[in-house]
Every structure is written in structure tokens, then in C-alpha cells.
Amino acid sequence: MMKKISFTLNGELRQVDVAPNEILLxxxxxxxxxxxxxxxxxxxxxxxCTVILNGKAVRSCLIFAIEINGQExxxxxxxxxxxxxxxxxxxxxRNAFQxxxxxxGMILSVxxxxxxxxxxxxxxxxxxxxxxxxxxxxxxxxxxxxxQITKKQ
Amino acid sequence: xxxxxxxxxxxxxxxxxxLHLLDKWGSNARILAGGxxxxxxxKQGFRVPELLVDIKGLDALEKIKVLDDALHIxxxxxxxMVRNSQPVRDHAYILYEAxxxxxxxxxxxxATVVGNICSAVACMDSAAPLLVHDAVVHxxxxxxxxxxxxxxxxxxxxKTLVGEKEMVSHxxxxxxxxxxxxxxxxxxRYTGEDLAAANVGVLxxxxxxxxxxxxxxxxxxxxxxxxxxxxxxxxxxxxxIEQAKEMIGGIISPITDVRATREYRMHMTKVMFVRxxxxxxxxxxxxxx
Numbered sequence: 001m002m003k004k005i006s007f008t009l010n011g012e013l014r015q016v017d018v019a020p021n022e023i024l025l026x027x028x029x030x031x032x033x034x035x036x037x038x039x040x041x042x043x044x045x046x047x048x049c050t051v052i053l054n055g056k057a058v059r060s061c062l063i064f065a066i067e068i069n070g071q072e073x074x075x076x077x078x079x080x081x082x083x084x085x086x087x088x089x090x091x092x093x094r095n096a097f098q099x100x101x102x103x104x105g106m107i108l109s110v111x112x113x114x115x116x117x118x119x120x121x122x123x124x125x126x127x128x129x130x131x132x133x134x135x136x137x138x139x140x141x142x143x144x145x146x147x148q149i150t151k152k153q
Numbered sequence: 154x155x156x157x158x159x160x161x162x163x164x165x166x167x168x169x170x171x172l173h174l175l176d177k178w179g180s181n182a183r184i185l186a187g188g189x190x191x192x193x194x195x196k197q198g199f200r201v202p203e204l205l206v207d208i209k210g211l212d213a214l215e216k217i218k219v220l221d222d223a224l225h226i227x228x229x230x231x232x233x234m235v236r237n238s239q240p241v242r243d244h245a246y247i248l249y250e251a252x253x254x255x256x257x258x259x260x261x262x263x264a265t266v267v268g269n270i271c272s273a274v275a276c277m278d279s280a281a282p283l284l285v286h287d288a289v290v291h292x293x294x295x296x297x298x299x300x301x302x303x304x305x306x307x308x309x310x311x312k313t314l315v316g317e318k319e320m321v322s323h324x325x326x327x328x329x330x331x332x333x334x335x336x337x338x339x340x341x342r343y344t345g346e347d348l349a350a351a352n353v354g355v356l357x358x359x360x361x362x363x364x365x366x367x368x369x370x371x372x373x374x375x376x377x378x379x380x381x382x383x384x385x386x387x388x389x390x391x392x393x394i395e396q397a398k399e400m401i402g403g404i405i406s407p408i409t410d411v412r413a414t415r416e417y418r419m420h421m422t423k424v425m426f427v428r429x430x431x432x433x434x435x436x437x438x439x440x441x442x
Contacts, residue, residue, distance in 0.1 A: 001159065001161060003162070019159065020159070020160055020161060020162035020205060021155070021156040021158065021159055021160060021195070022155075022156075023155070023156070023192065026155065042196070043193050043196075044189055044192075044193065044256070044259075044260055045256075047257065047259055050259055053262075056233070056262040056263075057258060057259045057262060058259055058262050058263050059189070059259050059260060059263070061192070062188055062189045062192040062193065062260075062263065063188060063192065063263070064162070064185070064188065064192065064205070066162050066207075067185070067188070067207060067209070069164075105259075109258065109259060112258075113258070127258065128258055130257055130258075131256065131257020131258060131259050131260065132257075132259075
């Protein structure tokens, strides 16, 4: 019962045959070769599988691939297609991550936040990454990097 | 984790098409809106539907609007949309407050209020706000439409009054003609995303009416007529709030699980009740000014 879906992945129109029971995260990773979304908890809690769907950060482990027909997906691969974003540079400057497993999800959640709210409060920053679990950094260098690029000049 | 069984998928373009599918497939069909609960239920094998009916093509169900003295929340309204809706902020502040505490931004961008009350997991965040607002659940099927008071909606943990061939189109919140204010409290293990270990919603009206609801401390969320009539009879003040707090032990029946012990839930429900009451009193005073 495969169905052909087409959707925009990182700016390119792509087509793939999917079964209704296939999860978006797995299709992205194993069928489309997009490896930045990770499987952490597989229940929508950890945020490692975050992708941007039509401009909103979502959990790709809780979405059926078939739902994506006609939609637009952005992952880290697309975000940094033309080089690192200021957010990524600020994170690198501070060595803000250690193992990096949470980094793609974290970066996409914050990208989504600052696209609608370029100068978020500390509370809003923390809220935006509250669903991206990190077990290395204690979050502080991540928050510092976000503050650096979002503070009012 | 792959879902270990197969099913069909349809994305109807009209509500009539959706209802025909539900009529044909009955309890073998499951509605897919945000899917944040459903995907987990399928992975865990808790539900084994033969058909998913994706209602995201039904644009009419997306809207949040005020119509005929009621606030309507469509079946596709996400918690993120609720959180950013001025009508919700103006008319059902407690729902706005609760929406901001649901899981994480990544889940709120997808999960819906209606999906929350259809999954009906005991710890859901939208039940207490809807209960104190006397909200009404609107269902549709080929046989017609039904209106079910949210107070009757929940039957058991993960069980509601929705019929086999029915879908929920929206919930409506009747808007009182007098001034009112509510407050929501949620107990979590840490700030940020977590399910509620317990939650409390209260709504106070300027004529002295008082509504109190408890969630995640029993198989279904429930109002407390005991506390409501006590406070309506004796008045809402600090002393009576303390007295009402002591009634809670006989009203709720929390369990011990991975998120909290029975004793801790009981204690914190009392604490949160007092906090919510004082917050609502203060907000109502501000409204009156």
C-alpha cells in the first residue's frame, strides 16, 4: 500500500514512495539520506528529531511521512546550505555543545523562535529549548550563544 | 521504532467525506490531527486502527473564533495557535495559561486541544480549563450533530463519549455576561516540558460563583461540586480557601507512579489549589477595577 508523496526538502522538490505506517524521521534518515534529525526517545520528549515543517519546529518521530505530502521540510542540512548561520557560528565560538546529539534539534528550535521573535527574552529562549534535552552542556553556553545573537544592538 | 502493523490512510477534502469514511470504517478508523498522541499509541500497539483519517485538509476546523457568545476552538487548533490567540487570551485566560505549559514548543506546534480531550489521558492540560468554563464538545456524524457537556465527556482514562462513527468538530466555551477570572496550576518535575503530575483549574465570577477542577489525580479530570458549594455559600476569602483546601483529601484519589507518589500529589494539589484561588481572586479584582 505504498503511496507516492512529493514535498519540498531543504528547498528541493523530492518524491518518495511511503507506506502509511512509516514515520517521517525514519524516512528522512534511511530513505532520503538526511541524517541531522536523530532518534533519541522516539516518543516526542527529547527533541533530537526536530525538523521545521512549514516554518514551525516539530517532532519528526511523531509525524507519519505520508502527512508531509505537499508540505515543506527544513533540516539542518538545508539551513546551513550556504554556510553556517549566525546562530551556529555563535554556538561554535563558545564550544556550546559537547557530544552534539541534541545540536541539530536545538538549532532548529531556536531558528524557529528567532524567525518570529528576533529579540526573545531569556525566559522565551529557555522555553524554546525546554523540549530539547541536552545531557552534556548544562545549557548555559547554548543560552549565552543565543543571547549574543539576539540581544538588541 | 517502526509501527509493527499496516493500515490505510485517507485525507478527505470535505467534512462530509470524512464522515462517510467514519461511517464505513467505524471503530476501525482513527482520526489523525496533530498525531502527537496517536503516533505513540500506534508505536506502542495501544491502538491498532485499520484506517487513519487525516483531517488536516478540513480548513474549517482550524479556526478559533467568537460566535454567538461562545469561544469556538476548532478540531485543528493547535496549542500554539491557542497560545497566540487574542480571543483565547481575552475570554479564556486559563486555557491560554494551560496551553503554554503543554509539553514543548515542538509538540505545541502540532498537538491540538481537541486531540488532547479525545486522547483523554488523565494528565491532559486542557481538561481543567474546559471543565471550569462549562465547555461543550461538538461532535458530527452522518446521523447528525451532538453537543456533549465536557463534564460528561470523560468516561475513564483514555475513554470518552465519542461514538464509533463520530468525530469532534470543535469545543465551545460559553462566555459569561459578567466579569470572571481563572487560574491554572500544573505540577511538573522540572520547568520545561513534562506531563502534569497533578493540575488544578479554578474560575471565579463576580456574582460569587466558583468553579474548581482537578486533573491527573484520578482516572478522569473532574469538577468539585463539594468545594464549589462550600465557597459559594461561605464566600471566597483566605480563611475559607484554607478550609476548602482540607476538603481535597476526600475528593481526589491520586495514585503513585513514575512521576510522583500518591502523597506528594495529594499535598501539591492542595498547595496548587490555594495558589490558583489566590491568583484568580487577584485577577478578578483587577477585572473589576
